[in-house]
Amino acid sequence: xxxxxxxxxxxxxxxxxxxxxLVAIGLSIIFGSLQYVNMAHGALYLFGAYLGYVIAGTxxxxxxxLAGMGxxxxxxxxxxxxxxxxxxxxxxxxxxxxxxxxxxxxxPLLDQLLVTFGILLVFQEVVGEIFGKSxxxxxxxxxxxxxxxxxxxxxxxxxxxxxxxxxxAVLLTLVLIGVIVAFYRYTNxxxxxxxxxxxxxxxxxxxxRVDRPFLLIFAxxxxxxxxxxxxxxxxxxxxxxxxxxxIIPALVxxxxxxxxxxxxxxxxSLLAGLSVAVVGVFVxxxxxxxxxxLAIIVLAFRPNGLFESEAIAQ
Amino acid sequence: MNREDLRRRIGVDxxxxxxxxWDQIKHTERFIGGAAxxxxxxxxxxxxxxxxxxxxxxxxxxxxxxxxxxxxxGLSFNFLLGQTxxxxxxxxxxxxxxxxxxxxxxxxxxxxxxxILVVGVLFSVVLAFLSALVLLRLHGVYFAIVTLAIxxxxxxxxxxxxxxxxxxxxxxxxxxxxxxxVFALGEYRGPLEFLGSGMYVFxxxxxxxxxxxITRVRKSPYGLIFKAVQENETRARFVGxxxxxxxxxxxxxxxxxxxxxxxxFFMVTGPGLMSGSVVPERMLWTNSGNLVVMVVLGGLGTxxxxxxxxxxxxxxxxxxxxxxxxxxxxxxxxPIGQYWQMLVALAFTAVVWTYPEGVWGMITDATAAxxxxxxxxxxxxxxxxxxxxxxxxxxxx
Numbered sequence: 001x002x003x004x005x006x007x008x009x010x011x012x013x014x015x016x017x018x019x020x021x022l023v024a025i026g027l028s029i030i031f032g033s034l035q036y037v038n039m040a041h042g043a044l045y046l047f048g049a050y051l052g053y054v055i056a057g058t059x060x061x062x063x064x065x066l067a068g069m070g071x072x073x074x075x076x077x078x079x080x081x082x083x084x085x086x087x088x089x090x091x092x093x094x095x096x097x098x099x100x101x102x103x104x105x106x107x108p109l110l111d112q113l114l115v116t117f118g119i120l121l122v123f124q125e126v127v128g129e130i131f132g133k134s135x136x137x138x139x140x141x142x143x144x145x146x147x148x149x150x151x152x153x154x155x156x157x158x159x160x161x162x163x164x165x166x167x168x169a170v171l172l173t174l175v176l177i178g179v180i181v182a183f184y185r186y187t188n189x190x191x192x193x194x195x196x197x198x199x200x201x202x203x204x205x206x207x208x209r210v211d212r213p214f215l216l217i218f219a220x221x222x223x224x225x226x227x228x229x230x231x232x233x234x235x236x237x238x239x240x241x242x243x244x245x246x247i248i249p250a251l252v253x254x255x256x257x258x259x260x261x262x263x264x265x266x267x268x269s270l271l272a273g274l275s276v277a278v279v280g281v282f283v284x285x286x287x288x289x290x291x292x293x294l295a296i297i298v299l300a301f302r303p304n305g306l307f308e309s310e311a312i313a314q
Numbered sequence: 315m316n317r318e319d320l321r322r323r324i325g326v327d328x329x330x331x332x333x334x335x336w337d338q339i340k341h342t343e344r345f346i347g348g349a350a351x352x353x354x355x356x357x358x359x360x361x362x363x364x365x366x367x368x369x370x371x372x373x374x375x376x377x378x379x380x381x382x383x384x385x386x387x388g389l390s391f392n393f394l395l396g397q398t399x400x401x402x403x404x405x406x407x408x409x410x411x412x413x414x415x416x417x418x419x420x421x422x423x424x425x426x427x428x429x430i431l432v433v434g435v436l437f438s439v440v441l442a443f444l445s446a447l448v449l450l451r452l453h454g455v456y457f458a459i460v461t462l463a464i465x466x467x468x469x470x471x472x473x474x475x476x477x478x479x480x481x482x483x484x485x486x487x488x489x490x491x492x493x494x495x496v497f498a499l500g501e502y503r504g505p506l507e508f509l510g511s512g513m514y515v516f517x518x519x520x521x522x523x524x525x526x527x528i529t530r531v532r533k534s535p536y537g538l539i540f541k542a543v544q545e546n547e548t549r550a551r552f553v554g555x556x557x558x559x560x561x562x563x564x565x566x567x568x569x570x571x572x573x574x575x576x577x578x579f580f581m582v583t584g585p586g587l588m589s590g591s592v593v594p595e596r597m598l599w600t601n602s603g604n605l606v607v608m609v610v611l612g613g614l615g616t617x618x619x620x621x622x623x624x625x626x627x628x629x630x631x632x633x634x635x636x637x638x639x640x641x642x643x644x645x646x647x648x649p650i651g652q653y654w655q656m657l658v659a660l661a662f663t664a665v666v667w668t669y670p671e672g673v674w675g676m677i678t679d680a681t682a683a684x685x686x687x688x689x690x691x692x693x694x695x696x697x698x699x700x701x702x703x704x705x706x707x708x709x710x711x
Binding site for chain 2: 031037109110111113114115117118119121122125126129244248251252255283285286288289291292293295296299300303
């Protein structure tokens with residue numbers, strides 16, 4: 001059954017890579033086009049995970065403010081969460097852009113890093129106080145965890161031990177990557193963002209309003225992070241510290257790929273997923289740290305990342 | 315000694331008792347060194363047994379010890395960011411790395427405090443030497459994230475693959491010998507009781523030495539070049555300075571102080587005063603993150619800022635947090651105490667957002683305002699000293 005093992009392993013890699021891409025892509029675009037480094041992106045991941053948890057099931061919390069107050073949640077299932085989470089997190093992204101990002105576009109990069117880091121810490125503590133600080137696991141329907149099945153055909157050969165949620169996540173990520181690339185290449189908004197990235201002031205002088213395209217990009221990145229939180233939280237579990245735990249590898253991936261480069265971010269996510277899976281087989285404790293080692297090696301030879309500062313999606 | 319002599323000695327002109335004289339004196343190396351000595355002599359006593367203050371602070375001797383080690387780490391971080399503009403999110407690698415080197419040395423080779431200290435510092439410097447080969451090619455956020463990555467890798471290594479050596483999550487707890495074979499580092503009794511313990515004096519000596527060293531570097535022409543590099547790297551290069559070399563020097567000096575801090579912290583956290591302890595968590599990134607919060611909260615780029623920040627943070631974490639005490643009128647601190655992390659995070663965000671000079675900046679501005687009220691609006695307009703964006707560096711990124 002070598003084929004089945006190869007397929008299972010590939011989906012391990014691809015699923016990890018999908019989560020990384022979903023979180024890193026927003027970071028990378030915002031960093032690349034707006035020169036804004038957003039540690040609070042991790043808060044969006046956290047938001048997605050907890051919101052999805054509340055939507056997907058009803059749960060009793062063992063600690064935090066909600067403890068002892070009975071069951072909370074909508075019990076609407078995973079699919080409902082998959083629809084609602086990106087929409088709500090998109091709106092959260094709009095709010096975040098307006099109140100957190102805009103005042104800081106002209107401030108030094110390190111100010112941005114520090115203040116968004118602070119926001120992330122505040123958000124994490126608030127979530128920890130409300131939902132409790134223990135780690136949580138989604139209510140798990142069988143059809144999501146069971147083997148992937150196609151209607152009419154049944155389980156495709158080799159897919160016996162690949163759970164449905166992984167296949168869905170990988171396919172969804174591919175679609176979402178396609179959406180963002182299309183947005184850049186073929187829409188006027190994408191054109192405005194590319195122009196605004198090159199020279200914001202000149203673009204403004206030409207009479208193009210770059211504010212709204214920038215807002216849109218920010219919010220799309222946020223929605224992606226929310227979906228990442230939902231999928232990642234479902235598979236790996238999550239706690240109030242998950243936002244920080246994902247933002248560190250995500251930032252490492254962004255700079256490993258080269259800031260602002262979509263190709264670089266995707267490639268770096270794949271490499272990261274691969275190294276986590278491979279190292280996980282031999283030295284499980286080093287699996288996440290292997291991303292850092294990889295990044296250090298890459299940056300030692302290419303200090304600007306794999307695909308350095310090219311204009312986005314060319 | 316007449317007044318003229320005194321003036322010459324402390325290097326000031328004008329009348330002795332005036333604001334201008336004070337402004338001159340307070341920046342002299344001698345004054346800062348002297349203030350550091352006074353601080354060390356009184357700090358532990360003030361927070362643990364002074365009449366009124368200690369009732370409010372509720373400190374204890376061990377808290378003073380660990381605070382002082384944290385202050386050294388704060389100085390190390392502040393030197394790197396405040397002088398050279400390199401933001402390290404991975405100072406935990408010096409903090410924990412030197413602790414482990416020191417612990418292993420104490421366990422297997424010798425228990426002499428001085429030798430332990432040398433080994434810890436040496437390890438930290440070697441670590442910086444190696445990581446700088448990669449790190450110093452990077453700028454701004456790249457630098458910050460990769461320092462974090464290196465520290466996290468070390469944390470993971472220490473935690474599991476190296477478990478046979480490091481004992482994994484249980485950590486190491488070696489004990490050590492008296493200093494130079496004579497002076498026990500245990501508790502003091504009698505007339506020297508206000509100092510607390512031999513360990514405190516040992517730590518205090520290195521604390522004063524570090525303050526003096528940093529002041530000397532800051533005031534020297536050599537240290538001014540760090541400032542130049544921070545202001546504008548490209549320009550510094552055009553003037554003919556070898557920027558890379560100065561960044562390397564700053565990083566190594568920061569690692570040196572960081573190693574000193576880490577080893578001393580290892581020495582003061584053991585079960586007894588004559589033993590140390592180190593656990594993998596000391597390398598976890600949260601230490602680096604907390605350090606950033608402490609220093610920026612206290613006031614970046616100044617000498618006193620990191621000390622104030624460390625004090626506030628550690629006090630909130632250890633005293634306000636585990637508040638089992640009630641002072642008349644202050645009982646409200648009890649319920650607030652358990653949300654201390656949120657409060658610190660809020661304060662940190664507010665400081666970066668609106669008042670980048672931190673708590674120490676607020677204090678100095680307040681005293682300046684008492685003298686000249688009209689200077690305040692100007693101060694408020696000023697941005698963070700020396701933090702600049704990568705965009706300004708243009709092509710060299």
